Amino acid sequence: MSIGEYIRDSQIWKSIFRHPAPYDRRNRVVVMLTNFFLHLHPVSVKKQGIALSYTWCMGGITFFLFLVEAITGVLLMFYYRPTLEWAYNDILALRDVTTLGIMREIHRWGAHAMVITVWLHMYRVFLTGSYKPPREFNWVVGVLLLVLTLLLSFTGYLLPWDQLAIWAITVGSNMARATPFLGHEGPGAQILNLGGYDLITNASDARFILLGGRFVGEATLNRFYILHCVAIPLVVSLLIAIHFWRVRKDGGISQPL
Amino acid sequence: MNPHPDLTSQVIRSLGWLYLALCAMNLVWTFRLGKAKASVAALAVWSSYCTALALLAMVHLTKFAEPQNFPFFMPLSIKTQIDGLANPVIFFAVSTLLFIAMIVLREWWTKPTIAWLILNAAILFMALSMTDYDFRQIVGKPDNVPIVAMLFIVGFFTWLFFSRAVENDRRIALGKPTVEKEGDEKVLVWPDLVYSEMICMIALTAILVIWGVVLQAPLEDPASSVKTPNPSKAPWYFLGLQEMLVYYDPWMAGVVLPSVILVGLMALPYIDFNKNGNGYYTFNQRKFSIITFLFGFIPLWIGLIILGTFLRGPNWNFFGIYEYWDVHKLEVLNNVNLSEYFWIRGLDQPLPAAGADASALVKTLAILKREWVGLAAVLAYLLLLPPLMAGTIFQKFFVKMGFVRYMVLANLILFMAALPIKMVLRWAFNLKYIVAIPEWFFNI
Numbered sequence: 001m002s003i004g005e006y007i008r009d010s011q012i013w014k015s016i017f018r019h020p021a022p023y024d025r026r027n028r029v030v031v032m033l034t035n036f037f038l039h040l041h042p043v044s045v046k047k048q049g050i051a052l053s054y055t056w057c058m059g060g061i062t063f064f065l066f067l068v069e070a071i072t073g074v075l076l077m078f079y080y081r082p083t084l085e086w087a088y089n090d091i092l093a094l095r096d097v098t099t100l101g102i103m104r105e106i107h108r109w110g111a112h113a114m115v116i117t118v119w120l121h122m123y124r125v126f127l128t129g130s131y132k133p134p135r136e137f138n139w140v141v142g143v144l145l146l147v148l149t150l151l152l153s154f155t156g157y158l159l160p161w162d163q164l165a166i167w168a169i170t171v172g173s174n175m176a177r178a179t180p181f182l183g184h185e186g187p188g189a190q191i192l193n194l195g196g197y198d199l200i201t202n203a204s205d206a207r208f209i210l211l212g213g214r215f216v217g218e219a220t221l222n223r224f225y226i227l228h229c230v231a232i233p234l235v236v237s238l239l240i241a242i243h244f245w246r247v248r249k250d251g252g253i254s255q256p257l
Numbered sequence: 258m259n260p261h262p263d264l265t266s267q268v269i270r271s272l273g274w275l276y277l278a279l280c281a282m283n284l285v286w287t288f289r290l291g292k293a294k295a296s297v298a299a300l301a302v303w304s305s306y307c308t309a310l311a312l313l314a315m316v317h318l319t320k321f322a323e324p325q326n327f328p329f330f331m332p333l334s335i336k337t338q339i340d341g342l343a344n345p346v347i348f349f350a351v352s353t354l355l356f357i358a359m360i361v362l363r364e365w366w367t368k369p370t371i372a373w374l375i376l377n378a379a380i381l382f383m384a385l386s387m388t389d390y391d392f393r394q395i396v397g398k399p400d401n402v403p404i405v406a407m408l409f410i411v412g413f414f415t416w417l418f419f420s421r422a423v424e425n426d427r428r429i430a431l432g433k434p435t436v437e438k439e440g441d442e443k444v445l446v447w448p449d450l451v452y453s454e455m456i457c458m459i460a461l462t463a464i465l466v467i468w469g470v471v472l473q474a475p476l477e478d479p480a481s482s483v484k485t486p487n488p489s490k491a492p493w494y495f496l497g498l499q500e501m502l503v504y505y506d507p508w509m510a511g512v513v514l515p516s517v518i519l520v521g522l523m524a525l526p527y528i529d530f531n532k533n534g535n536g537y538y539t540f541n542q543r544k545f546s547i548i549t550f551l552f553g554f555i556p557l558w559i560g561l562i563i564l565g566t567f568l569r570g571p572n573w574n575f576f577g578i579y580e581y582w583d584v585h586k587l588e589v590l591n592n593v594n595l596s597e598y599f600w601i602r603g604l605d606q607p608l609p610a611a612g613a614d615a616s617a618l619v620k621t622l623a624i625l626k627r628e629w630v631g632l633a634a635v636l637a638y639l640l641l642l643p644p645l646m647a648g649t650i651f652q653k654f655f656v657k658m659g660f661v662r663y664m665v666l667a668n669l670i671l672f673m674a675a676l677p678i679k680m681v682l683r684w685a686f687n688l689k690y691i692v693a694i695p696e697w698f699f700n701i
């Protein structure tokens with residue numbers, strides 16, 4: 001009996017994995033049904049449906065990058081404090097002294113890559129017409145995921161608290177002040193007044209809600225930190241779960257009829 | 258000594274490695290041609306090209322001349338010519354022409370040899386451009402590296418799409434099954450899918466780690482709310498929106514148009530009534546939807562990101578790729594509103610205005626009178642064009658789609674067209690606003 005077989009025969013191994021090694025056809029089917037992680041997949045698929053030249057693997061890569069971001073992000077959260085006093089210095093320390101400070105690089109480049117792969121995934125889904133019935137709703141879920149991916153990236157951009165960060169967020173969020181009706185420099189905002197008092201001012205408009213203040217400051221840092229590390233990832237995880245579930249329920253990866 | 262040398266020994270050495278990589282790529286290519294029994298003449302040409310690349314790489318890698326005497330660089334005359342062409346009008350015209358060529362000539366440029374030549378030309382052009390200091394400053398910024406990569410990646414996948422679509426369209430015309438239909442047999446997910454997923458994950462991890470080691474994430478000076486950098490740019494994926502600010506006010510460019518893009522994307526499956534082309538690549542069966550989507554994605558979305566990242570410098574002025582980002586570069590802006598065209602230049606009258614102590618109603622009426630031409634034009638665009646198109650060019654769509662679907666489609670297309678239309682009006686007539694009511698923050 002080889003060591004491998006011995007381990008696989010032990011009570012511990014068998015208690016974790018609910019199936020024998022996937023060496024024969026039967027067990028290759030069983031493994032897909034009995035393993036939590038693998039059961040996201042069907043047991044068998046059409047060969048062309050999983051061809052790289054067909055799916056470009058972009059949805060899968062996007063998901064993988066999301067996981068990478070989650071893991072590196074949690075590690076970064078151990079070091080980083082979202083306050084005016086510490087934010088910049090903590091990032092500096094990650095660069096210069098912290099062991100495994102490369103997590104910041106991986107997190108940042110992974111985020112850039114995820115934005116690109118999400119676009120390419122959408123591009124492929126469009127070009128194969130995979131949004132057509134019965135997959136219309138999953139496309140809509142996808143568009144929401146696209147928006148949230150961009151927002152994740154946008155909120156994260158502020159956290160290093162350097163010049164690049166606050167000015168990019170300032171430029172980006174300045175648009176909110178021109179929101180029709182809800183921004184204090186947007187068309188229609190003047191109509192919203194009660195007894196001569198403007199309801200929409202620079203201390204009550206859409207931009208103020210986003211930034212938690214009239215300019216990008218400590219409240220913004222806190223707000224973006226929570227959005228970036230907690231709120232948006234939770235929603236994205238839920239939507240990804242729905243997205244994957246729908247891929248299966250809608251009949252798997254699209255195929256010619 | 259020049260503090261900003263075009264060539265340094267480090268640049269030359271890196272280019273040497275790049276040429277070596279290009280040479281290796283072409284060796285593989287030539288080798289595959291040989292296996293596919295290509296003609297001797299073709300093999301001879303490709304082998305000489307490989308040899309030339311190898312020599313070029315050697316020249317760069319052996320310290321054969323001092324940087325200032327090094328013979329391989331982008332000649333100044335070409336640089337000035339390219340920079341001279343650099344303005345938004347030419348950028349947009351060229352990208353639109355390329356877009357049309359991409360679609361019309363799809364059967365030609367998707368041929369492997371042609372695509373390979375285009376790729377080689379692009380890499381050689383990048384490599385030569387790297388010998389310019391200012392070019393390196395923009396392209397080499399760590400945050401911009403992914404955008405350069407994205408250019409090549411989007412190009413690659415667009416090629417992949419068109420070559421698959423051309424192949425399938427050919428098969429469909431002959432009544433044969435598509436490529437996707439042919440691979441119809443089922444395979445087990447373990448091992449066929451899980452193994453490729455695992456290889457993919459390992460490869461990606463390796464790429465991310467190497468990328469992280471080679472390129473340090475940027476960190477500038479600590480945030481300061483008084484020192485405004487020039488230019489101040491949004492994160493790169495929003496630069497297309499920031500570029501739209503040149504033509505539209507923030508409420509349009511930053512709020513309305515992005516919302517329309519998202520609503521349009523979500524509405525897409527519900528307005529595309531064409532049942533063909535579900536689950537396989539094709540162009541001929543879905544011409545309209547593919548051309549529209551590609552136009553939005555390639556020249557407008559990706560194109561404007563490229564423009565915003567690489568070609569917009571201080572004060573959001575337009576700079577050529579080899580041009581120094583001079584803060585003092587002046588661009589004369591004398592844009593004129595439509596109302597000024599109409600009243601001042603057309604009728605030779607002052608703009609209608611109400612007296613300072615007039616009532617709110619009189620003031621409002623004066624504003625409406627001042628802007629009536631623009632307001633009428635916008636209303637006509639949004640309200641008259643859809644029924645007009647329904648009766649003419651979109652007649653088939655209207656009949657098939659029904660009223661609601663058709664109206665959604667027509668409005669989405671009109672909004673998408675609003676950007677290029679305003680661009681052209683700006684360039685041709687220096688038109689600033691079609692409707693200019695700064696009193697209400699309502700400029701279009």
Ligand code: HEM
Nearest residue numbers: 055059060062063122130138139142143145146252253254
């Ligand atoms: C966080 C973002 C996203 C993740 C992780 C994700 C993941 C995936 C995965 C793994 C698949 C399986 C097939 C494949 O890999 O191509 C898939 C399919 C699909 N995705 Fe996404 N996706 C995301 C965003 C989007 C977006 C932005 C869209 C479109 C706007 C979209 C629309 C779809 C549709 C319609 C399918 C079914 C395609 C088919 O059956 O061929 N997804 N997604």
